[in-house]
Amino acid sequence: MFTYVLALHNVLRWLVLLAGAVTVVLAWRGWLGRRSWTGAERGAARAFVAMLDFQFAVGLALYLFYSPITRSGFGDMGAAMRxxxxxxxxxxxxVIMVAAIAVAHVGSVKVRRAASDAERFQRAAIWFGLAFAAIAGFVPWARPMLPSF
Ligand code: HEM
Incomplete structure (x- = not known):
């Protein structure tokens, strides 16, 4: 089971990063180019947050139940910290991924409540940009780029 859950977590990383990159590029383009907020921006932001929620659930399952690394870590926290x-x-x-997912959620609420398209783009560029940067920075890039069975 661990192999399949880890494989799903591995592949979902690419969907998260793709949806995040599109969302952030559209947000900055709209902000700098004073464009109108359209279905494209709304859809990209929704996809980004949905992928994040899915990845969070899979990551939590790994963390609590399947990962041999975290299971052994819980057994001896002192040794694990060293x-x-x-x-x-x-x-x-x-911790960083949960914080980034929270930032993306706060961002999506702020984007929804913005009074104008300019404010919407500005908020999206900053909040989704921060979430995306943290996620990209804390992907374990030394691990396989795709699942290996
Ligand atoms: C956007 C959020 C996240 C991304 C992009 C991400 C990405 C990844 C990637 C690429 C791996 C390595 C997969 C492999 O070796 O094939 C990994 C491992 C892992 N992730 Fe995440 N992750 C995210 C969020 C989380 C969260 C929220 C948790 C826990 C609550 C979590 C827990 C883990 C654990 C425990 C492993 C290691 C499992 C093991 O090898 O024993 N991840 N993550």
Whole structure:
């Protein structure tokens, strides 16, 4: 089961990054170019947040039930904290990703409540940009780029 859940988490990373990149590019383009907010921007932002929620659920399942790294880490937290690769998956990766997902959610509420398209683009560019940068920075890039069975 672990292999399949990890494979799903691996592939979802690309969907998250693709949806995030499109959302951020559209947001900055609209902000700098004083454009109108259309269905394209709304759809991209929705897809980004939906992919993030899905990835969060899969990551949480790995974290709590399937990952041998976190399971062994919970068994001896002291030793885990001194072991950088274990600490990465036990603390750094999940904490930053959860924070980034929260930032994306706050951003999507702020975008919805914006009074004008200019404000909508500005908020989207900043909030989704921050979330995207944190996610891209805390993907474990040393791991396989695609699942290996
Ligand atoms: C947008 C959010 C996230 C992205 C893009 C992401 C991406 C990744 C990637 C690419 C891997 C390596 C997969 C592989 O080796 O094939 C990984 C591993 C892992 N992720 Fe995430 N992740 C995210 C959020 C989370 C969250 C929120 C949690 C926990 C609550 C989490 C827990 C884990 C764990 C425990 C592993 C290591 C599993 C193991 O090898 O034993 N991830 N993540």
């Amino acid at each position: 072991d950088a690769p274990v600490r990465y998956f036990l603390v750094e990766h999940p």
